[in-house]
Amino acid sequence: MPLFGWVFPRADSESGLHCPSELAFTVESIEDDLTRTHDTSEPRLLVLFAHPALEKSRVNRRLAVSAQGVPGVTLHDLYEAYPEGHILAEREQQLLVDHDVIVFHFPLFWYSTPALLKEWQDIVLEHGWAYGSEGDALRGKTALFAISTGGSEAAYQADGYNRHTIQEFLAPLRQTCRLCGIDCLPPFVVHGTHAMPPRTIERHAADYRRVLEAVRDGRIDVEDAAVARLSRLNEDLDQLLPRAEGGDKGGESHAR
Numbered sequence: 001m002p003l004f005g006w007v008f009p010r011a012d013s014e015s016g017l018h019c020p021s022e023l024a025f026t027v028e029s030i031e032d033d034l035t036r037t038h039d040t041s042e043p044r045l046l047v048l049f050a051h052p053a054l055e056k057s058r059v060n061r062r063l064a065v066s067a068q069g070v071p072g073v074t075l076h077d078l079y080e081a082y083p084e085g086h087i088l089a090e091r092e093q094q095l096l097v098d099h100d101v102i103v104f105h106f107p108l109f110w111y112s113t114p115a116l117l118k119e120w121q122d123i124v125l126e127h128g129w130a131y132g133s134e135g136d137a138l139r140g141k142t143a144l145f146a147i148s149t150g151g152s153e154a155a156y157q158a159d160g161y162n163r164h165t166i167q168e169f170l171a172p173l174r175q176t177c178r179l180c181g182i183d184c185l186p187p188f189v190v191h192g193t194h195a196m197p198p199r200t201i202e203r204h205a206a207d208y209r210r211v212l213e214a215v216r217d218g219r220i221d222v223e224d225a226a227v228a229r230l231s232r233l234n235e236d237l238d239q240l241l242p243r244a245e246g247g248d249k250g251g252e253s254h255a256r
């Protein structure tokens with residue numbers, strides 16, 4: 001009997017988020033835009049998705065479906081791939097090598113990642129491979145953290161309820177990346193998930209898709225000082241990604 005009624009497997013016909021037997025999968029067009037083409041020379045994104053109770057998820061499940069529909073994105077559901085928690089380092093390392101951008105996608109649990117994503121770090125980021133004098137396998141890659149919080153944005157300020165910003169809570173992950181030679185983008189954050197209306201969830205899902213496409217297409221650049229200054233990438237997406245620049249051909253509405 002799983003703890004706290006968190007059940008596996010993670011089959012979910014409604015969301016389509018189900019990976020029956022493979023370690024990871026890419027869906028080139030789960031949603032409907034058949035006219036898009038994906039240039040294989042563009043950076044490939046690996047979404048490391050960690051949610052231990054997908055059947056209860058409202059926000060991240062929807063966001064994951066959004067990610068799944070982006071060409072060039074591999075959605076890798078860690079709890080689906082490793083229901084027993086036994087992470088295979090070599091397979092994970094190969095996935096990392098095969099992608100340019102690593103998206104750590106998770107709900108904030110106790111100001112940190114769900115447990116399996118911590119285990120993933122311990123097992124996969126080996127000395128001599130990811131870091132250390134000869135560990136350069138990840139050097140030059142880019143990381144993005146896509147997270148949701150029950151707490152509001154106001155609660156994640158120095159004078160707020162949680163007394164620290166999200167960037168401060170992400171410091172261990174950011175420094176882990178830095179140690180491995182990975183540059184970090186500001187996070188994509190969905191605050192205030194409790195009782196979030198479906199319409200707002202849809203808006204965040206559309207924004208997530210827009211961000212992933214922009215990162216893939218090089219329209220969000222880790223070297224850009226204006227990007228680096230953001231506390232979260234989705235602070236004001238219309239300013240960050242003016243629609244006139246094109247490339248935003250996703251089938252989802254961005255209406256606010």
Ligand SMILES: Cc1cc2nc3c(=O)[nH]c(=O)nc-3n(C[C@H](O)[C@H](O)[C@H](O)COP(=O)(O)O)c2cc1C
Nearest residue numbers: 057058059060107108109110111148149150151193
């Ligand atoms: C074990 C646990 C720990 C949590 N810790 C935090 C936390 O530290 N900060 C916070 O803002 N929300 C916290 N939450 C709330 C989750 O972040 C929130 O339920 C999640 O973002 C909602 O996304 P979902 O609909 O995909 O499940 C926690 C929830 C659980 C179950």
